[in-house]
Amino acid sequence: MHLETRPKAATCGKVVPTVLQAGDEDDPPDATTGPTAAKPVRPAPIPQSFPSLHVVRPSREKTARTTAQTRQFRNRFYPALPDKIWNDWRWQVQNRIRSLTQLEKMLNLSADERFALADSASRLPVGITPYYMSLISAGDSSQPLRRTVVPTVFEFVTGPGEADDPLGEEEQSPLPGLVHRYPDRVLLLVLDFCSTYCRYCTRSRVVGRGSIFPSRGRLEKAIDYIRSRPEIRDVLLSGGDPLTLGDDRLEWILSRLRQIPHVEVIRIGTKVPAVLPQRITPKLVRMLRKYHPLWMSLHFTHPDECTPEAFRACTALADAGIPLGSQTVLLKGINDSVAVMKSLVHRLMQMRVRPYYLYQCDPISGSAHFRTPVEAGLAILRGLRGFTSGYAVPTYVVDSPGGGGKIPVSPETVLGRDGEDLLLKNHHGNCFRYPDGAAD
Ligand code: SF4
Numbered sequence: 001m002h003l004e005t006r007p008k009a010a011t012c013g014k015v016v017p018t019v020l021q022a023g024d025e026d027d028p029p030d031a032t033t034g035p036t037a038a039k040p041v042r043p044a045p046i047p048q049s050f051p052s053l054h055v056v057r058p059s060r061e062k063t064a065r066t067t068a069q070t071r072q073f074r075n076r077f078y079p080a081l082p083d084k085i086w087n088d089w090r091w092q093v094q095n096r097i098r099s100l101t102q103l104e105k106m107l108n109l110s111a112d113e114r115f116a117l118a119d120s121a122s123r124l125p126v127g128i129t130p131y132y133m134s135l136i137s138a139g140d141s142s143q144p145l146r147r148t149v150v151p152t153v154f155e156f157v158t159g160p161g162e163a164d165d166p167l168g169e170e171e172q173s174p175l176p177g178l179v180h181r182y183p184d185r186v187l188l189l190v191l192d193f194c195s196t197y198c199r200y201c202t203r204s205r206v207v208g209r210g211s212i213f214p215s216r217g218r219l220e221k222a223i224d225y226i227r228s229r230p231e232i233r234d235v236l237l238s239g240g241d242p243l244t245l246g247d248d249r250l251e252w253i254l255s256r257l258r259q260i261p262h263v264e265v266i267r268i269g270t271k272v273p274a275v276l277p278q279r280i281t282p283k284l285v286r287m288l289r290k291y292h293p294l295w296m297s298l299h300f301t302h303p304d305e306c307t308p309e310a311f312r313a314c315t316a317l318a319d320a321g322i323p324l325g326s327q328t329v330l331l332k333g334i335n336d337s338v339a340v341m342k343s344l345v346h347r348l349m350q351m352r353v354r355p356y357y358l359y360q361c362d363p364i365s366g367s368a369h370f371r372t373p374v375e376a377g378l379a380i381l382r383g384l385r386g387f388t389s390g391y392a393v394p395t396y397v398v399d400s401p402g403g404g405g406k407i408p409v410s411p412e413t414v415l416g417r418d419g420e421d422l423l424l425k426n427h428h429g430n431c432f433r434y435p436d437g438a439a440d
Pocket residue numbers: 193194196197198200201202203204207239240241270271299
């Protein structure tokens with residue numbers, strides 16, 4: 001089991017300085033101490049698999065506080081925990097489920113999962129908020145949400161065409177944690193910490209590894225770089241998850257970017273509304289709305305993530321005037337059918353989140369069990385276009401291996417095949433190969 005060696009990027013649960021200090025570190029507080037310390041997990045009977053959440057009627061969910069599944073989970077594993085503590089995002093972060101010992105108390109682990117959890121060479125740390133854990137089936141290892149966050153042995157198998165950095169981000173980084181691929185946009189990796197780690201993460205080479213800190217020195221250099229290049233009009237904050245920073249630290253970054261006249265738009269990429277909706281507090285939202293135009297790319301994968309809690313989080317962000325788009329990764333056996341994708345995009349629309357991109361899963365090392373053929377994505381688009389609102393149809397893209405950028409997949413951009421490689425044309429007319437033979 002590979003636990004995070006330095007989960008120091010989160011600012012959860014302690015008072016953070018308004019101004020970052022050079023070399024600052026921000027360990028999450030010890031989960032075994034303090035007023036919101038974890039209650040020991042009680043041995044309890046393993047519940048049967050939860051029924052799929054996406055069949056719950058939306059009209060009821062809008063008014064419900066939570067789902068029956070989450071209520072059952074809390075009663076079973078945190079029976080004495082007050083709502084106030086459960087709904088505290090810092091408590092959720094401090095009490096993430098991270099070990100084989102914790103997981104085997106909550107889930108009937110399959111042999112593939114157990115083996116992966118026991119292996120200290122796991123590619124990516126394990127971390128699941130108690131809230132997200134409450135959405136996971138205890139008895140069904142093939143349940144979609146479970147597959148996205150619980151490791152299996154298939155992560156250890158590196159297939160042809162896969163790489164740790166398939167998008168070539170390292171080569172396009174003039175500074176640590178700053179990717180400058182397109183002339184007018186930069187990607188600033190604020191930190192490498194996430195509250196919940198997705199097993200198919202494109203940046204699994206860095207997230208949770210303790211290599212990208214939100215230190216003042218590094219961020220000031222990145223902001224100086226942006227300030228010195230008037231052509232940069234759009235800054236995307238990502239990571240790791242920027243919303244796992246405390247309010248003060250996040251505002252420190254946003255306020256400095258806002259002081260740069262040529263930065264027109266700031267975007268934040270986050271999965272927090274899906275895995276840690278408690279983080280979207282009124283205080284955070286009041287702070288964010290000061291830095292418009294601010295956009296958010298949310299990461300929703302499956303309709304079961306669209307709970308009452310996620311609905312409230314998205315509503316609060318939308319009410320603050322933040323345009324919300326979802327970036328969904330196409331994942332084999334998880335969301336690769338028209339029915340599931342249609343349910344997801346309809347739920348997103350109800351949460352005022354525009355389905356923005358449908359990503360072909362990047363060929364990161366150990367991702368073959370998640371990747372579909374490109375044809376599966378095209379079939380989903382054919383099943384959506386004309387059969388639902390135009391706003392609900394995302395753009396299907398391949399992030400071209402080698403740093404060619406996102407290429408919308410359509411009859412105009414697919415040039416053909418060469419063996420198992422799909423030949424794609426990007427916006428410059430250049431041809432890139434995508435290894436499309438891994439999963440069928
Ligand atoms: S939330 Fe995003 S950055 Fe974090 S593990 Fe998931 S995909 Fe990777």
